[in-house]
Amino acid sequence: MKRLFQLLMIALLLGVADAQAVEAVGKVGDLTGVLATQRPDGTLRILGAESPVYEGDMLVTAKDSYAQVVMKDGSKLSMRPNSNLKVERFHFDENAPQSDNFFMRLLKGGFRTVTGLIGKRGNADAYQVRTLHATIGIRGTDYSARLCASQGCQDDGASDKPASPSKATQVAGSVMQVQGDFYATDKKGKDRKLAAGVPVYEGDILFTGMKSYAVVAFRDEGRITLQENTRFEIEKFRFDKVANEESTTLRLLKGGIRMFTGLIGRIKHDNFQLKVANSTIGIRGTGFDAWCNASCAATRGSDATEENPLNGLGVYVWQGSVELGSGCVDGICAMMQLVDLQQAAIIEQGSGQPVLLKVVPPGITDNPMPLPNTVQFNMEQVFGTDSNLEEAGLYVTVHDGHVVLFKDAKVLDIYRDETGYANESELLLLSRTPGFMDEDTPANKMLDFSGRNDAIPTAGCVIGQ
Secondary structure (H helix, E strand, O other): OHHHHHHHHHHHHHHHHHHHHOOOOEEEEEEEOOEEEEOOOOOEEEEOOOOEEOOOOEEEEOOOOEEEEEEOOOOEEEEOOOOEEEEEEEEOOOOOHHHOEEEEEEEEEEEEEEOOOOOOOOOHHHEEEEOOOOEEEEEEEEEEEEEEOOHHHHHHOOOOOOOOOOEEOOEEEEEEEEEOOEEEEOOOOOEEEOOOOOEEEOOOEEEEOOOOEEEEEEOOOOEEEEOOOOEEEEEEEEEEOOOOEEEEEEEEEEEEEEEEOOOOOOOOHHHEEEEEOOEEEEEOOOEEEEEEOOHHHHHOOOOEOOOOOOOOEEEEEEEOOEEEEEOOEOOEOOEEEEEOOOOEEEEEOOOOOEEEOOOOOHHHHOOOOOOHHHOOOOHHHHHOEOOOOOOOEEEEEEEEEEEEEEEOOEEEEEEOOOEEEEOOOOEEEEOEEOHHHOOOHHHHHOOOOOOOOOOOOOOOOOOEO
């Protein structure tokens, strides 16, 4: 018996020594329930808070269990209940970005993650999450992934919970064309450069540079061309056909636009407002140009005259009709001027009232910028479909940043507030986010690592085989 005890102690010490010889690539943070791991050699471990995580580990959460993991590159992820996630490869050298790699495989369940340095500081393809249906690549982001084996993702042991309704995306529009410089400033004051295929959102202020223009399509099928040196705000944009909600308020702060209106406002005209300085342009289903130059952009007034109509605020209609209102406060205007097809009107210098131009000069009619209604696009490809909503497959919802889904030769870009879907044969952008992908409170809370020691332990203890 004594001899057997000595052999067991030697085996245990050797196991600990072997564990110390392998460098940990991450560690467990907070834990609710049970988290286990299986090593490549078949060793099983039950993990607790601060337990190390190694390359090759298969992490497994039990029913009603949530686990957070922090990796050496700063990646933070929170696993959902009944999930299997394998750390296939991980290499991070602070001084050698070219050697980065972080490959995971999601076999079951799901997680939410805020990605770290790998994939952000050099090779974008250094970070991948592989699944049965597609591979996830990131460009610096916060996203959730869920692998559903059944309708409505009820295979995670949460079938007793009521299904949450799907939620329409908050994406207002998408960039179709860009020439030169095009940027957006969001509600938090953060700037980002825009390119074709990139979404824009409610609260964004869009602006073009010198010798630049951009065409943006909206989810209600409206389109707009922003001319050079233009600032344009998407003050409000709500379009949800399921909830029967549609209203938009746009604001031209400076420069010029060509607007082709969409579904919002075609039936209830008051649902669409375009504000320019202290004036409002109301629509009747139309295409028009609007400008805000000089005094309009500087003082919210207008020095436009019959002789110099572009020196202030004005509008020209090339399809349908609009109403130009002056002195507007909360949609109530002192005077409204109807502007019909091929007519132009200005807010006149001195009187401050809308006035029709007797003659529309070539400087207005010969606008070289592209008419937005000539820019054709596929609504489902740009803004998503709901044909596969809540079917079995892989769902990826981006909370911030940019994710790329790869499947065979297909590539799908997913941006903030968008959800992508993949199954055995399809790779799609969804127009709505399924309820089961919406706010997952326990997982979200577990991404808060504030005040914690993120040092990675170098050893662990084998407590089960």
